[in-house]
Amino acid sequence: MKELTFRQEEVLGYIQLHMRDYGTWPSFREIEEHFGFKSTNAVMGHLKALEKKGYISRVPGQARTFKINFDLTEDARPVEAMDVLDIPIYGSIAAGFPDGVESGGEIGRLQIDTETAGIRRSRRSFALRVRGESMIDVGIFDGDTVVIEQCPPNDGDIVAALIDGETTLKRFMNKPGRSPYLKAENRNFPELHPVSELVIQGVARAVVRNL
Numbered sequence: 001m002k003e004l005t006f007r008q009e010e011v012l013g014y015i016q017l018h019m020r021d022y023g024t025w026p027s028f029r030e031i032e033e034h035f036g037f038k039s040t041n042a043v044m045g046h047l048k049a050l051e052k053k054g055y056i057s058r059v060p061g062q063a064r065t066f067k068i069n070f071d072l073t074e075d076a077r078p079v080e081a082m083d084v085l086d087i088p089i090y091g092s093i094a095a096g097f098p099d100g101v102e103s104g105g106e107i108g109r110l111q112i113d114t115e116t117a118g119i120r121r122s123r124r125s126f127a128l129r130v131r132g133e134s135m136i137d138v139g140i141f142d143g144d145t146v147v148i149e150q151c152p153p154n155d156g157d158i159v160a161a162l163i164d165g166e167t168t169l170k171r172f173m174n175k176p177g178r179s180p181y182l183k184a185e186n187r188n189f190p191e192l193h194p195v196s197e198l199v200i201q202g203v204a205r206a207v208v209r210n211l
Contacts, residue, residue, distance in 0.1 A: 002053040006116065006208055011035070011046045012055055013084035013111035015068065025066065083114040087125050087147070093160055095132040095140060095169045110145065110208065117147050117206040124150045126202070128160060128169070134184040135169060144209050148202035158204040163194050172200060 004012065014034060018026040028040040037043055047066060050056045059065040089108040110127045112119075119125045130144045138158065140146065146169065148160050155174040160167065161182055170182035170192060182192040 004050075004053065004055070006112075006206070008046060008049055008053075009113050009116055010111055010208070012050060012068075013113060015056075016084055017086060017111055019068075083121065084111055085114050085117075085119070085121060085125065086111050087127055089127040089129065089145065091129065092131040093128040093146070093167055093169050095130045095135045095142070110147070112147060112206070112208075119147065119149045119205050125205070126150075127208070130169060134186045134189040135171075137185040137187075138171075140169070140185070140204075140207055141209070144207050146204050147206040147208065149205045150202045153200045153203050160201040160204065162197065162199040162201055163192055164197050167201070168192070169204065 011031065014031065015026060018024070018030070026034075028043045031037070031043045031046075032040050047056065051058065051066065054069060056066045056068050059067055087110050088106045089110050090106060107129075114121055117125075125147060127145050127147050130140055130142060130146055133142055135141075135158070140158075146160075153159050153172045153174075155172065157172050158169065159172045159182075160169055161172065163182060168182065170184055172180065173183050173191075174180045179193070180198055181194070182198075184190070184192075
């Protein structure tokens, strides 16, 4: 069975959570509104991809009706074994010059498979929308959603950080003989050396991009 893209895992995870909580398959409109798709055609496109890869199948005699396949091949990861975690999406974080995280609290929810995202259920995780171009050389672009896990950083980790009272997304550098600082992944942006404060809010584990 073919591997799913991150967005396909999101859609499949949302369907699983909906079936667990309500006992029914979500409507096309519910899926569209949850993910912010522009039309139900986008929903159908993702469902067709899941169908083609064998994770769901159509119900005979019922138009636009699907079911999850649980009789998967042995070499595939069973759908029921996916550990789907529902995490909050907060405001935008600057991937440019430091800025405050946009206020307003939670702006949405994200369903992710913990194994795919590389996060632990035992640790608090959340997501932030990226604003800016300072991390484009590692494939993090303006408008992406970054999954953040709250844990101590290692040298070289990409982190959400509070530097001198403002929040940014950068690479954490902690070299022997030097004070910790933040490094952009775009040569047009300078290194950031804290004047008084550097607090790591979490480590970036995955990037989600709307297609």
